[in-house]
Amino acid sequence: xxxIAPPVPAGGLSLDASEVERRKAFLxxxxxxxRRIAGHTEFLSAAARKIADRFYEHLGRFPETAGFVQGxxxxxxxxxxxxxxxxxxxxxDTAYAEVRAHVGRVHERIGLAPKWxxxxxxxxxxxxxxxxxxxxxxxxxxxxAWDVMLSLLKSIFFDVGVxxxxxxxxxxxxxxxxxxxxxxxxxxxxxVWDQVLVLxxxxxxxxxxxxxxxxxxxxxxxxxxxxxVIIDITGLPVMDTSTAHHLFNAARxxxxxxxxxxxxxxxxxxxxxxxxxxxxxxxxRTQARLADGLRVALEMTGRTVIERDRRAKPVSAPARAxxxx
Amino acid sequence: xxxxxxxxxxxxxxxxxxxxxDDQLVQSLQEDVLATLDKRPARGVVIDVSSVSVVDTFTAxxxxxxxxxxxxxxxSTVVSGLQPAVVMTLTxxxxxxxxxxxALDIDGALDALEEQHGRA
Numbered sequence: 056x057x058x059i060a061p062p063v064p065a066g067g068l069s070l071d072a073s074e075v076e077r078r079k080a081f082l083x084x085x086x087x088x089x090r091r092i093a094g095h096t097e098f099l100s101a102a103a104r105k106i107a108d109r110f111y112e113h114l115g116r117f118p119e120t121a122g123f124v125q126g127x128x129x130x131x132x133x134x135x136x137x138x139x140x141x142x143x144x145x146x147x148d149t150a151y152a153e154v155r156a157h158v159g160r161v162h163e164r165i166g167l168a169p170k171w172x173x174x175x176x177x178x179x180x181x182x183x184x185x186x187x188x189x190x191x192x193x194x195x196x197x198x199x200a201w202d203v204m205l206s207l208l209k210s211i212f213f214d215v216g217v218x219x220x221x222x223x224x225x226x227x228x229x230x231x232x233x234x235x236x237x238x239x240x241x242x243x244x245x246x247v248w249d250q251v252l253v254l255x256x257x258x259x260x261x262x263x264x265x266x267x268x269x270x271x272x273x274x275x276x277x278x279x280x281x282x283x284v285i286i287d288i289t290g291l292p293v294m295d296t297s298t299a300h301h302l303f304n305a306a307r308x309x310x311x312x313x314x315x316x317x318x319x320x321x322x323x324x325x326x327x328x329x330x331x332x333x334x335x336x337x338x339x340r341t342q343a344r345l346a347d348g349l350r351v352a353l354e355m356t357g358r359t360v361i362e363r364d365r366r367a368k369p370v371s372a373p374a375r376a377x378x379x380x
Numbered sequence: 381x382x383x384x385x386x387x388x389x390x391x392x393x394x395x396x397x398x399x400x401x402d403d404q405l406v407q408s409l410q411e412d413v414l415a416t417l418d419k420r421p422a423r424g425v426v427i428d429v430s431s432v433s434v435v436d437t438f439t440a441x442x443x444x445x446x447x448x449x450x451x452x453x454x455x456s457t458v459v460s461g462l463q464p465a466v467v468m469t470l471t472x473x474x475x476x477x478x479x480x481x482x483a484l485d486i487d488g489a490l491d492a493l494e495e496q497h498g499r500a
Contacts, residue, residue: 269471273468307476308467310482313461
């Protein structure tokens with residue numbers, strides 16, 4: 056039994072004693088396997104240096120991997136030999152798993168893709184198999200050598216499992232951090248004028264974001280004593296049932312507080328989707344552009360927008376139609 | 381039994397709800413508002429719920445129905461001061477402000493009534 060160790064801190068990935076045991080059980084790594092490997096530690100570790108030499112020679116032949124080893128081959132060979140040494144000691148426990156996780160983290164950090172890591176590890180197996188075959192044991196008792204190789208393969212798969220999980224864990228953490236960063240940017244409520252708020256919606260709306268939008272918008276309405284809220288959806292790429300549902304809910308919620316909602320920036324495709332979904336739109340106030348919404352909002356709060364030099368200003372399409380009529 | 385006072389300020393009834401509403405309380409509120417309107421008509425009813433932190437569907441529906449009944453008796457209703465948390469729950473439950481106006485506070489409610497009166 057491995058010594059009971061505290062959980063290994065590897066992000067969301069836990070490699071405590073029970074997890075290590077479960078992984079071993081799933082790979083059918085038994086005490087017999089560990090004993091068998093340990094019984095040949097001497098021979099295998101004697102081969103470690105040889106394997107490391109061939110290993111780096113091979114890595115040097117591929118530009119993708121050569122870049123990672125260039126200039127520090129000697130140092131890496133020592134690290135690699137130590138790594139291999141541990142692999143052939145036949146003691147798979149939490150300390151062992153943590154070293155494997157650490158190696159995975161280093162590889163992930165330097166940006167070595169799993170395909171190179173896996174390919175390189177495969178070399179290990181090849182070299183070890185070749186050496187075992189040619190060894191005294193291999194010559195005298197090929198079946199016993201084969202058993203040693205199978206046990207070794209189990210530990211190799213243990214290593215690979217841990218390392219790949221570390222890669223995935225790192226990726227998940229990066230994604231989570233990005234999601235959080237994005238969320239902070241996702242629902243800015245802008246007070247463009249006294250009593251007039253603008254909420255530009257960009258990107259996709261899911262239930263969680265809609266919740267956050269409501270959580271930042273509604274208190275802002277109360278706090279700023281807003282009478283009009285303009286929700287601009289120019290930046291929404293698509294509208295599906297749930298997005299529409301959230302949007303309409305936000306509009307209704309604002310109305311319940313006692314302010315008015317104007318939705319602006321509805322593009323043709325989105326208008327088609329909303330109507331196609333059969334949603335009730337009669338209670339919605341909409342304006343073409345954010346600018347139009349702003350003008351209406353200012354009028355609703357008792358202001359008038361006067362353009363001092365009409366010739367110099369571009370006239371919007373609806374305004375032009377009005378003028379011509 | 382607790383009752384919520386229904387005050388009259390000129391031609392507006394003012395109801396300030398200071399506690400969370402239970403079914404009985406909201407029922408008696410409805411009766412009191414209608415009875416007060418029956419005694420002397422009013423132009424509007426303002427129900428301020430800024431101190432109310434929990435509104436369930438029954439309460440919300442009862443208030444909406446009170447507004448509808450008041451409308452039939454010639455008074456427009458404004459519900460003022462709904463809290464963001466309350467509003468979020470109500471919209472999630474699919475509740476809409478049908479049959480009554482809303483305002484941020486009592487000032488806003490009086491403005492809304494005045495505006496509506498001016499239009500009529």
